[in-house]
Amino acid sequence: MNRQTKTFLMNRFREMGISPATRHGQNFLIDLNLHRVIIDAADLTEQDVVLEIGTGTGALTTLMAEKAAGVVTVEIDGHLFELASEQLIDFPHVTMLHQDALKNKNNFDSRVLEAIGEKLAEYPDRRLKLVANLPYNIATPVLSNLLLCEHVPHSMVATIQKELGDRIVAQPWSKDYGALSVWMQAQAEAEIVRLMPPTVFWPMPKVESAIVRIVVDPAKRSTIPDLRFFHQFVKAIFIHRRKFLRANVVAALKHHLSKAEVDEILAEMQLSDEARTEQLDVSTLMRLTELVRSRAPNWTL
Numbered sequence: 001m002n003r004q005t006k007t008f009l010m011n012r013f014r015e016m017g018i019s020p021a022t023r024h025g026q027n028f029l030i031d032l033n034l035h036r037v038i039i040d041a042a043d044l045t046e047q048d049v050v051l052e053i054g055t056g057t058g059a060l061t062t063l064m065a066e067k068a069a070g071v072v073t074v075e076i077d078g079h080l081f082e083l084a085s086e087q088l089i090d091f092p093h094v095t096m097l098h099q100d101a102l103k104n105k106n107n108f109d110s111r112v113l114e115a116i117g118e119k120l121a122e123y124p125d126r127r128l129k130l131v132a133n134l135p136y137n138i139a140t141p142v143l144s145n146l147l148l149c150e151h152v153p154h155s156m157v158a159t160i161q162k163e164l165g166d167r168i169v170a171q172p173w174s175k176d177y178g179a180l181s182v183w184m185q186a187q188a189e190a191e192i193v194r195l196m197p198p199t200v201f202w203p204m205p206k207v208e209s210a211i212v213r214i215v216v217d218p219a220k221r222s223t224i225p226d227l228r229f230f231h232q233f234v235k236a237i238f239i240h241r242r243k244f245l246r247a248n249v250v251a252a253l254k255h256h257l258s259k260a261e262v263d264e265i266l267a268e269m270q271l272s273d274e275a276r277t278e279q280l281d282v283s284t285l286m287r288l289t290e291l292v293r294s295r296a297p298n299w300t301l
């Protein structure tokens, strides 16, 4: 049964006596062709275990379940969890969790990570893929944190705000280039697959959306010796990305490196005092991180 038309959703919400919760980013994708675009972009096969954050009514989950070896799907809302449980009753390889997917903005909840671990153990040699129409308020932590987890995804295909998609694929000197662009591009190929107007959702969000595909590149990733350090250092120096790089590094490494030591590092990299953080490309930032880490290995944000 098609449970994701505007009429179906409006009727079910009315029957349940509830309205979509803005605080949980409940904007349901009602253009069913776009469900197909998401599933095709994820290229799901029997080789895959899928993680979905935001089960909703289970419409996208059903399409994933038809293709993948196993699915772990997480939903915070009790009413939707119940609705999706009915929809997914015939799919024993789908593990449904009723909870907040995140413990806090830097970490997934441990029960989600355990469920992924169990599913991967149940289906050995499978690849983990995130496929989701993400709640927009947690899209950044979900995409960023998954790349720090024990079970590294093969890829992530997600519906997110267009503005976030622009930041993920942005290049140096552009207004959208920042810590998120560097974090993603240092270890993955990222692209915007499709732009979407608000009209393809019910209720309509205030912003444009995009489907992004981020495919992790293990070779690139292996060139980052300490992912956590890199993640935090890049975040720290991009807080004021338009400022001079020197000032940003000095401020970030306060109490860990003297100004003279920062100057030595910048000289070694042949970066002038006038260099700005926003101009540095990913490989330059990786080298800079390693020079800083060799002098201040215990630094954390």
Ligand SMILES: C[S@@+](CC[C@H](N)C(=O)[O-])C[C@H]1O[C@@H](n2cnc3c(N)ncnc32)[C@H](O)[C@@H]1O
Binding pocket: 024, 025, 026, 027, 028, 029, 053, 054, 055, 056, 057, 058, 060, 074, 075, 076, 077, 080, 099, 100, 101, 102, 132, 133, 134, 135, 136, 138
């Ligand atoms: C954009 S809707 C997507 C629903 C459905 N997958 C679809 O494609 O239409 C986001 C869903 O995520 C759920 N959600 C919001 N915050 C969450 C969180 N922190 N953890 C788990 N689910 C969450 C919402 O209740 C909602 O069902």
